[in-house]
Amino acid sequence: MITKGLFSSASVHWATPKELYKALDAEFHFDCDPCPLYGLEDGLSIPWGQCTFCNPPYGREIANWLRKAVAESGLGKVVVCLIPSRTDTQWWHDYVMKASEIRFLRGRLKFGDSTNSAPFPSAVVIFDAKSHREKIVE
Helix, strand or coil, X not given: CCCHXXXXXXXXXXXXXXXXXXXXXXXXXCCECCCCCCCCCCCCCCCCCCEEEECCCCCCCHHHHHHHHHHHHCCCCXXXXXXXXXXXXXHHHHCHHHCCEEEECCCCCCXXXXXXXXXXXXXXXXXXXXXXXXXXXX
């Protein structure tokens, strides 16, 4: 049975899975999170750090966050975004395709303390003006 709640935009906030954040932080060493789940500032109006983690609200304003990520990387910063993998959207083609790396995540994430998986696939998108940095090979 498909429920309306799975596909509604009742909430645009999806708490980052702790283990995923820990793994990404170990790799990138974040110094900024402009949109924490219970943020007090408008992360779009402040300068971001040298290495920023961004799990933006997944509603219609996601394009604004990705536009900002592209702009911040143009200043020589690294921005790592956790976003829904919606390759059919305009914002994906306008901004995500400018990323230096896109990592499609296997399966569906369980956000926050949820016991159920998200109704959409996810991707980690890395904006790095210095994209020719040496990459770790497994």
